Amino acid sequence: MKLKCQPEDFRVEELPVVTPSQRGRYMFYRLVKRDLGTIEAVASIRRRWNLDPRQVQYGGLKDRHAITTQYLTISDGPQNSITDARYSLEPLGRLPRPYSSQDFRGNRFELVMRDLTSQTLAAILAELETLAPDGLPNYFDDQRFGSVGDSGQFIAGAWLAGNHEHALRLALAEDNAFDRSTARSAKKLVRELWGRWAELKAALERSSTRSIITYLVDHPTDHAGAFARLPREIRSLYFSAFQSHLWNTMLARFIERTAPEPERTAITLKMGTLPFPRQVGQETRARLAGQSIPFPSSRSPMPEDSIGEAATLALEPLSLSWSDLKVRKLKDVFFSKGTRDALFYPRALVHEVMDDSLHLKRKAIRLSFELGKGSYATILVKRVTRATGSSVELS
Numbered sequence: 001m002k003l004k005c006q007p008e009d010f011r012v013e014e015l016p017v018v019t020p021s022q023r024g025r026y027m028f029y030r031l032v033k034r035d036l037g038t039i040e041a042v043a044s045i046r047r048r049w050n051l052d053p054r055q056v057q058y059g060g061l062k063d064r065h066a067i068t069t070q071y072l073t074i075s076d077g078p079q080n081s082i083t084d085a086r087y088s089l090e091p092l093g094r095l096p097r098p099y100s101s102q103d104f105r106g107n108r109f110e111l112v113m114r115d116l117t118s119q120t121l122a123a124i125l126a127e128l129e130t131l132a133p134d135g136l137p138n139y140f141d142d143q144r145f146g147s148v149g150d151s152g153q154f155i156a157g158a159w160l161a162g163n164h165e166h167a168l169r170l171a172l173a174e175d176n177a178f179d180r181s182t183a184r185s186a187k188k189l190v191r192e193l194w195g196r197w198a199e200l201k202a203a204l205e206r207s208s209t210r211s212i213i214t215y216l217v218d219h220p221t222d223h224a225g226a227f228a229r230l231p232r233e234i235r236s237l238y239f240s241a242f243q244s245h246l247w248n249t250m251l252a253r254f255i256e257r258t259a260p261e262p263e264r265t266a267i268t269l270k271m272g273t274l275p276f277p278r279q280v281g282q283e284t285r286a287r288l289a290g291q292s293i294p295f296p297s298s299r300s301p302m303p304e305d306s307i308g309e310a311a312t313l314a315l316e317p318l319s320l321s322w323s324d325l326k327v328r329k330l331k332d333v334f335f336s337k338g339t340r341d342a343l344f345y346p347r348a349l350v351h352e353v354m355d356d357s358l359h360l361k362r363k364a365i366r367l368s369f370e371l372g373k374g375s376y377a378t379i380l381v382k383r384v385t386r387a388t389g390s391s392v393e394l395s
Contacts (some may be wrong), residue, residue, distance in 0.1 A: 020093025026057075027077030028095045030069060033087035037064040037146075039233055041087045042072070048082060049074075053233070057098035060373065063143045064178075073099040101373060106347075108370050109377040113385070114356045116363040121353065124365060127384040128351060133285065134277050135343035136383055137251055140244035141376040142270035147234075147241050149174035152271070156242035160324060165223040169194065171230060171238070172209055195220075224329050235333050243325075243335050245271055246296040249314035250307070251342055254293065257306060259284045267386045276383055277343075291342040297335035298326040344375040 020028040033041050038061045046056060051074065058072035073095055082089040116124070148154060151174060158167035173190040176183075186209055193200035197216040204210040212226050219225055227235070248271070255264060255275045263280040266273050277288060293307055294300050296315070302322040303311055315321060327333050346369040356364040371377060 020095060024094040024096035026073040026075050026095040026098055027079060028071065028073050028092045028099060029077070030090045030092055031058075031072055031087060032067070032069050032090075033062070034067045035064055036086040038062050038070065039237075040064070044084065044087070045074075045082065045089060049078065051077075053231075057100060059099060059101040059104055065143075071099055071104070104373060106370055106372045107375075107377075108368070110366070110368045111377065111381070112364055112366045113381070114362070114364045115359040116356070116365065118363065121363045121365060124384050125351070125353075128349070130279060131346060131349065131380070131383070134280055135288070135345045136375075136379055137255060137274070137276055138341050138344045138375055139248050139251065139269065139274060139379055141378045141382075143376070143378070144244045145241050145270055146176070146178055147237050148271070149176045154242040154245065155238040156327075157318070159227070159238075159327070160242075160320065164227060164329075167238075168223045168227045171227065171234075172212065228330060232332050235330065239327060239333055239335060243295055243297070246314055246325075247293065247340065248274065250293055250296065250310045253310035253313040254291075254307060254342065255288070257310065258287050267382055269382070278383075288343055292339040293342050294339045295336050296322065296325050297337055298323050299335065299337045340374065341372075344372060346371055346380060 031038075031041060038058065042056055042058065045051070046053065055075045055077070056072060057075075058070060060070070062068035062070050071092075075098065077091075079091050081091065113124070149170060151170070153170060153174075155167050155170045158164075158170060169190075173187050173194065175187055179187070186204060186207065189203050190200065190209065190213075193203060197213055197220055201210060201213045201217055204213060208231070212229050215229055216222070216226050252274045255277060259275070259277050259280055263277060263284050264275045265278045267276050268274075277284070280288070291307075293310075294303055296311065302308060311322060315324075325335055327335060349367070349369040351368075352366040354364050354366065356362040358364075367380075369377075369380070371380075
């Protein structure tokens with residue numbers, strides 16, 4: 001049974017803890033967008049108001065496949081609103097400093113799953129009852145890996161291996177499921193004319209890709225220099241995606257070594273099939289609860305004990321060591337330091353069962369809950385649907 005979350009029923013809202021003051025140089029805004037990524041929306045705002053990228057600060061990235069609300073500041077920003085086809089921007093006041101991820105405590109979610117048989121609904125309700133005691137693995141979900149193209153190769157992985165040309169080619173030429181038709185056409189040209197830079201420049205329309213190819217016309221073998229000319233926020237995404245994948249793999253190895261096979265289930269995400277604790281015993285629950293896992297980075301010490309073993313198991317298949325996790329030749333991009341909780345627990349989880357107005361004789365369920373910042377609502381949805389043998393499509 002395929003479950004479908006209607007786009008008009010999917011909501012995400014941040015819970016800010018800052019209060020706009022009437023003083024300060026940083027104008028504070030509410031950004032509401034639909035089917036649009038944060039980076040794309042911010043780029044549109046910058047073009048409208050001719051802003052330097054350094055003027056705009058926001059607390060995190062929000063999924064494009066949803067209606068989302070988030071907040072941002074613009075230094076010396078105008079006290080104006082923007083209403084666009086896919087987003088709106090509303091000024092709320094001024095702050096004495098830029099807004100950041102430190103200024104909110106989490107996210108509120110509301111979604112509706114539809115087209116449910118009575119049997120599937122009963123199974124989902126039973127799974128919801130297990131979430132409070134079991135928790136959920138704090139995996140980065142598929143949205144984090146939007147930069148990974150059809151080959152499944154990580155751009156940052158190629159860079160760490162020293163293959164700068166391959167990293168650049170993945171960034172400029174590989175098809176991605178989210179590409180628009182114009183992007184696919186441009187990437188096809190890049191693949192066909194790779195290395196013939198002057199010919200490729202003449203064939204491309206004016207774009208950021210064409211600007212990089214222009215650099216290669218004069219520096220035909222400086223692939224690292226060309227890669228460095230990609231927007232910094234895009235390059236940061238490439239390395240964040242790879243680091244997140246490594247962190248997911250570390251958590252997966254840790255869960256496998258902590259929870260016996262009867263106390264876990266396997267769920268397939270975009271970048272692989274990962275273990276989820278399910279109906280765990282008291283001993284396993286105690287070993288998982290409160291555990292945190294460091295972000296893989298040479299800027300932090302190699303973890304010890306069971307987490308260190310999980311790190312080794314995650315890195316060995318990639319022929320990497322902990323000390324290799326360093327971004328070389330790029331001064332403005334790095335792997336983050338810090339830790340992330342291994343599990344998360346939804347707060348204020350409420351559900352409402354109703355008749356599905358879009359599917360005759362079927363049921364729907366509305367879920368609302370809060371999560372700490374950085375945790376993914378889609379992990380919860382996949383846990384309560386795929387563990388029942390169903391699937392979910394968040395469209």
